[in-house]
Each structure stands twice: as structure tokens, then as C-alpha cells.
Amino acid sequence: MNISIFGLGYVGCVSLGCLAQNGHQVVGVDVNKTKVDQINDGRATIVEKDIDAIIATQHLLGRIRATTNFREAILATDLSIIAVGTPSTAQGHLNLTYILSVAEHFGEVLREKDGFHVIALRSTVMPGTCEKIAAMIEDRTGKTRDVDFAVVSNPEFLREGTAVHDYYHPPLTLIGTESERAASIVRTLYDELPAEVVIAETKTAEIMKYVNNTYHALKISFANEVGNICSSLGIDSHEVMDIFCKDKQLNISKYYFKPGFAYGGSCLPKDLKGLQTLAHDLYLQVPVISSIHRTNEIQMQRAIAVLMRHSHRNIGFLGIGFKAGTDDLRNSPAVELAETLLGKGFTLKIYDRNVHTSKLTGTNKEYIDQHIPHLSRLMVQDAEELVEWSDVLVVCTKEAEFVQVLGEASNKIILDLVRIQAEIDPANQYIGINWSQDAAESPAQLTFR
Ligand SMILES: NC(=O)c1ccc[n+]([C@@H]2O[C@H](COP(=O)([O-])OP(=O)(O)OC[C@H]3O[C@@H](n4cnc5c(N)ncnc54)[C@H](O)[C@@H]3O)[C@@H](O)[C@H]2O)c1
Incomplete structure (x- = not known):
């Protein structure tokens, strides 16, 4: 050519x-x-x-x-x-x-x-x-x-x-x-x-270099912060990162690379805080590690902002656990979202087949008693009943059964926090937390200077 x-x-x-x-x-x-x-x-x-x-x-x-x-x-x-x-x-x-x-x-x-x-x-x-x-x-x-x-x-x-x-x-x-x-x-x-x-798409290709190079800079900075912590403790940081890179399932993999809602659960928030505190006690500055949780808070605020923009008060949660297939509610971002919405005067109903409030025990029960003590009154046993009652549906976990439930919904606002792969009737207003433009506070028009 x-x-x-x-x-x-x-x-x-x-x-x-x-x-x-x-x-x-x-x-x-x-x-x-x-x-x-x-x-x-x-x-x-x-x-x-x-x-x-x-x-x-x-x-x-x-x-x-x-x-x-x-x-x-x-x-x-x-x-x-x-x-x-x-x-x-x-x-x-x-x-x-x-x-x-x-x-x-x-x-x-x-x-x-x-x-x-x-x-x-x-x-x-x-x-x-x-x-x-x-x-x-x-x-x-x-x-x-x-x-x-x-x-x-x-x-x-x-x-x-x-x-x-x-x-x-x-x-x-x-x-x-x-x-x-x-x-x-x-x-x-x-x-x-x-x-x-x-x-x-053209815009997708255009943004890729920025995404790639920012991630490369993040990798270097993360490794440097881990290195600074390890060297202060007399631990060989290169050995640590070599072992880190051997995990091709969770560390060097596609896993955790899906835009969506805040992270939660009993381990990530706790262990992140632990490493941050360790660095603090060693008088080390770790701004990358220290700002991770702030991003999580912003994801929470983003979901709340979307729901606040709509005047509907009846909100149905599809899922409340910290992820699909578990009844672990400790540090579930959906629990925090529910708690905030209740505080703002919304009426909530929750469907999650994994969660039976009467069976919650130990720290899981303690967590709920502290955050939503009346959770059992909000839970419904039938997803169809929840859909019928709700003006807004919030999809909090990627439970396979929600695909069908959402496929049958009509005239609802659907806020999807997990990118569920459902065929959603266009009679609904579908909002993906960070894959729909209407989820943003003010959808941007690109300007050139
Ligand atoms: N350098 C890299 O490693 C690298 C890697 C990937 C992408 N990029 C991107 O590729 C682009 C080019 O990077 P680079 O490092 O090759 O730049 P460079 O500065 O080395 O070369 C740019 C060339 O463009 C010429 N130029 C300027 N105006 C011109 C015009 N009107 N007509 C013809 N030539 C003109 C300049 O004289 C210069 O020779 C940048 O957008 C950069 O971000 C660079």
C-alpha cells in the first residue's frame, strides 16, 4: 500500500x-x-x-x-x-x-x-x-x-x-x-x-492509551508503596512482588477489573485499613493506598445521587449480601446504601434468597444489628412481589435469577450496580452505575481547548 x-x-x-x-x-x-x-x-x-x-x-x-x-x-x-x-x-x-x-x-x-x-x-x-x-x-x-x-x-x-x-x-x-x-x-x-x-468504537480506542498508561503508572506507584512498607520491615519487597505476580487468578488477571459498585465484605476494607495503618505506624506516606477507600466512598455517593435525582420513594433491592451467592452482610456496600437511603426517608424492600435474618449468627448478626436492626421487616420472600411494589429497582448482586426477574419488569427505574446481563424492556429506564451516561451528575460534553 x-x-x-x-x-x-x-x-x-x-x-x-x-x-x-x-x-x-x-x-x-x-x-x-x-x-x-x-x-x-x-x-x-x-x-x-x-x-x-x-x-x-x-x-x-x-x-x-x-x-x-x-x-x-x-x-x-x-x-x-x-x-x-x-x-x-x-x-x-x-x-x-x-x-x-x-x-x-x-x-x-x-x-x-x-x-x-x-x-x-x-x-x-x-x-x-x-x-x-x-x-x-x-x-x-x-x-x-x-x-x-x-x-x-x-x-x-x-x-x-x-x-x-x-x-x-x-x-x-x-x-x-x-x-x-x-x-x-x-x-x-x-x-x-x-x-x-x-x-x-472510535472514542473507546481513543481513551485506551490514557487508561493503559494511567494503570501502568498506578502499578509502579503501588509497587513502590508496597516496597517502602516492606523495606521498613526488613522484608524483601522484590520477593513480595514476585510472589504477588504468581497469583494469576486474582492478582494478574481480569478479576476485579469490572467497573461497578463499591467493594465490601469482611476482608477487603479490613485488610486495606490494616496495611494503611501499618504504613502510618512506620511513618510512611502511602498516598495511593490511602486514597483507595475514598474512591469507594465516591462510588457509594454516586449511587445515592442517582437515586436522589428521582422523586420515587419505593426502592426495591435485588440482593443485599456483599456479593452473589453468600449471606455475608458484613461491610456489604448494599447494606450501607440501604442504611443511607432509609435515613433519607426512602421506603425500602429487599429480596435476597441467600439471606434469612433468623439464621444470621455471630459477627454477621452483630453487623446487621448495628446497621439495620429491623432488616427482617424489609425482607420479602418473593422477587415478583418486590418488583410489583417498587418504583425503582437497585440490582446489588449478580444473582442468576435476577436476569429473569428483570426481564419481566416494566415501567421501572432500574439502577444496575453489577452490570447484570438481562434483556430489559425499553419501557423501563435503565441506568448502569458507570456505563450509562445518565448515571453521571452532569453528563459531559467533550470540549476542546
Ligand atoms: N514516544 C513514545 O514512546 C510514544 C508511544 C506511544 C504513543 N506516542 C504518542 O505518539 C505521538 C507522537 O509521539 P512521538 O514521541 O513520536 O513525538 P515526537 O515529538 O518525537 O515527534 C513528533 C514529530 O511531529 C513533527 N510535526 C509536528 N507538526 C507537524 C506537522 N504539522 N506536520 C508534520 N510533522 C509535524 C515534529 O517535527 C516531530 O518530528 C504522541 O501523541 C505520543 O503521545 C508516543
């Missing part, structure tokens, strides 16, 4: 060399004349393992060249990759100056170009940027996105220092687009790579 790459920095230079090595004809475009000259002399613009040899060889084979002339490059190619820089502004917003300047070029040149042109945004950009660029191009050219051209998100996952290796061994190839045609063109770029190709 004939490809143009805008931006000959780390991402652009590696893509230029590797795409050429995979048989494509590639032209690099940069405003920096020195970088353009380097490529045209067969030299890499960056210092990276293996890149010098790749650029030199591909230059000799005549598969790569570079130019400052964006018009010529766009007209000569079918697909353009944008890899210009997206630094932060002093306020922390994204500086889109370079991206928008390239978008202007496309607005100018695509007007006079026939054929379907795909623009793949490899730079890291905020959700909504592809949409903004597409609108700009439509405005300048009179052409229609996904018919005459497409702007797709195709984030780069390489790391400096191992960039060429990472290019050939990505964790996955991600293409964000609503156009099947554009998706199939972009995926041919990566036919030789061993990675799974994931096609997602």
Missing part, C-alpha cells in the same frame, strides 16, 4: 521503517527539514535499537522517502498515519496544535483527491478528536466521512528503548472506527503482526 506518515519522531520513524520492511511504500512528512533530510539520506531520526539498519536498508530498497510537502504526500498515498506530538499544555490539557495543523492540510488537499482516503490517528488524543478532525475535513472539502474518507483511531503501544521489538510484538492492534471499510484497510497494515486485531 502507498502510505504517508505525518511526524517523523519516535512513533513516525519506527512506523516508517517497519511498514516499509513489511513491503509497503512509505513517505514521511515532517515540518522539520533536518528530519526529512535524515530519512532521505537513509538515516533514522531517533536513537533506537535496530532502527538504523531498518531505515538504511529500506532507503536502499527505495521503499522510504520523506518530504516537507504535505500536498504531494497526501495525493500520492491511499492511507495517512498521523504521528505528530500531542504534548500537555501548562494546565494539563492536550495541545492539539500539531494535530489540527495536519488536519487543516487534509481539509485542503482531500478536496482535490479522488478515491477513499483513510487517516489513521496514531498519536495519543482525547476521545472526540477523530470526530473533530472528520468534521473539519467535511467542512473544508464538502466530502462525507466514511464515504469519501475516514478518520480512525489506531493508538500506538510501543515503548521507547524497545520500540522496534514492540512494533512487531504489540499486545494487540486496536482500530477505532465506525466504518467497516476503513477498518479492513487499516488492519491490512498489520497482517504480518502476531497480535489480535480489536475493532472498537
Whole structure:
């Protein structure tokens, strides 16, 4: 394929060399004349393992060249990759100056170009940027996105220092687009790579780099805080984290990675508090560990805020245990939610087949006696009766039987805290705690600065 790459920095230079090595004809475009000259002399613009040899060889084979002339490059190619820089502004917003300047070029040149042109945004950009660029191009050219051209998100996952290796061994190839045609063109770029190709909505692909990199920063900070605690106690922190990483079921796994409601139960809150207190007693600052519980409180407030926005007073809880399949109510976030709602004057009924108040014993009973002593009066034995009575249903646990119960509900507000996989009649108003926009206090419209 004939490809143009805008931006000959780390991402652009590696893509230029590797795409050429995979048989494509590639032209690099940069405003920096020195970088353009380097490529045209067969030299890499960056210092990276293996890149010098790749650029030199591909230059000799005549598969790569570079130019400052964006018009010529766009007209000569079918697909353009944008890899210009997206630094932060002093306020922390994204500086889109370079991206928008390239978008202007496309607005100018695509007007006079026939054929379907795909623009793949490899730079890291905020959700909504592809949409903004597409609108700009439509405005300048009179052409229609996904018919005459497409702007797709195709984030780069390489790391400096191992960039060429990472290019050939990505964790996955991600293409964000609503156009099947554009998706199939972009995926041919990566036919030789061993990675799974994931096609997602454009905004989903755009946010992924931020989610990934924030998580990577979190991992490092978490490990450092654990390290600081361990070293103060004379424990080998590397051994601790090596053992931690051996648990592929709960630690290094998909488990616990589902957005939803607050955590609870008899262990997580207690042991988190324990580690936090240990750090405190060692005079150590552990801001990451210390702020975890605050996020949990915010999840609770979020659920309460959704329910407060509706004037209905009859609220039915589907589930009250701290998770499905247990009668353990200790530190169940659903108990705390129920307690708060009762305090605010809502009327509650609760259905949970695992919980029999007469059978509660020990600390479980003590917990309920302290928090909702009259729990037994709120419990109903029949889910249908609960649904019939309620204006609002709150799904607190992922109990299989709730799928059917919710499938039969009609004209209710349903607040789902667990993302239950039920077929919900559209006559209901369904709100997912953090997968529906209407769960937010003020649903956001993205703005660009
Ligand atoms: N560097 C990384 O490891 C890495 C990894 C993944 C993603 N990213 C993202 O990729 C993007 C590029 O990062 P980078 O490190 O390669 O940037 P970089 O600063 O090394 O290179 C950007 C290049 O774009 C050029 N440029 C600026 N305006 C231009 C224009 N109008 N036309 C053509 N070229 C123009 C600059 O001259 C420069 O050569 C960023 O959004 C970054 O966040 C970077």
C-alpha cells in the first residue's frame, strides 16, 4: 500500500521503517527539514535499537522517502498515519496544535483527491478528536466521512528503548472506527503482526492509551508503596512482588477489573485499613493506598445521587449480601446504601434468597444489628412481589435469577450496580452505575481547548 506518515519522531520513524520492511511504500512528512533530510539520506531520526539498519536498508530498497510537502504526500498515498506530538499544555490539557495543523492540510488537499482516503490517528488524543478532525475535513472539502474518507483511531503501544521489538510484538492492534471499510484497510497494515486485531468504537480506542498508561503508572506507584512498607520491615519487597505476580487468578488477571459498585465484605476494607495503618505506624506516606477507600466512598455517593435525582420513594433491592451467592452482610456496600437511603426517608424492600435474618449468627448478626436492626421487616420472600411494589429497582448482586426477574419488569427505574446481563424492556429506564451516561451528575460534553 502507498502510505504517508505525518511526524517523523519516535512513533513516525519506527512506523516508517517497519511498514516499509513489511513491503509497503512509505513517505514521511515532517515540518522539520533536518528530519526529512535524515530519512532521505537513509538515516533514522531517533536513537533506537535496530532502527538504523531498518531505515538504511529500506532507503536502499527505495521503499522510504520523506518530504516537507504535505500536498504531494497526501495525493500520492491511499492511507495517512498521523504521528505528530500531542504534548500537555501548562494546565494539563492536550495541545492539539500539531494535530489540527495536519488536519487543516487534509481539509485542503482531500478536496482535490479522488478515491477513499483513510487517516489513521496514531498519536495519543482525547476521545472526540477523530470526530473533530472528520468534521473539519467535511467542512473544508464538502466530502462525507466514511464515504469519501475516514478518520480512525489506531493508538500506538510501543515503548521507547524497545520500540522496534514492540512494533512487531504489540499486545494487540486496536482500530477505532465506525466504518467497516476503513477498518479492513487499516488492519491490512498489520497482517504480518502476531497480535489480535480489536475493532472498537472510535472514542473507546481513543481513551485506551490514557487508561493503559494511567494503570501502568498506578502499578509502579503501588509497587513502590508496597516496597517502602516492606523495606521498613526488613522484608524483601522484590520477593513480595514476585510472589504477588504468581497469583494469576486474582492478582494478574481480569478479576476485579469490572467497573461497578463499591467493594465490601469482611476482608477487603479490613485488610486495606490494616496495611494503611501499618504504613502510618512506620511513618510512611502511602498516598495511593490511602486514597483507595475514598474512591469507594465516591462510588457509594454516586449511587445515592442517582437515586436522589428521582422523586420515587419505593426502592426495591435485588440482593443485599456483599456479593452473589453468600449471606455475608458484613461491610456489604448494599447494606450501607440501604442504611443511607432509609435515613433519607426512602421506603425500602429487599429480596435476597441467600439471606434469612433468623439464621444470621455471630459477627454477621452483630453487623446487621448495628446497621439495620429491623432488616427482617424489609425482607420479602418473593422477587415478583418486590418488583410489583417498587418504583425503582437497585440490582446489588449478580444473582442468576435476577436476569429473569428483570426481564419481566416494566415501567421501572432500574439502577444496575453489577452490570447484570438481562434483556430489559425499553419501557423501563435503565441506568448502569458507570456505563450509562445518565448515571453521571452532569453528563459531559467533550470540549476542546
Ligand atoms: N514516544 C513514545 O514512546 C510514544 C508511544 C506511544 C504513543 N506516542 C504518542 O505518539 C505521538 C507522537 O509521539 P512521538 O514521541 O513520536 O513525538 P515526537 O515529538 O518525537 O515527534 C513528533 C514529530 O511531529 C513533527 N510535526 C509536528 N507538526 C507537524 C506537522 N504539522 N506536520 C508534520 N510533522 C509535524 C515534529 O517535527 C516531530 O518530528 C504522541 O501523541 C505520543 O503521545 C508516543
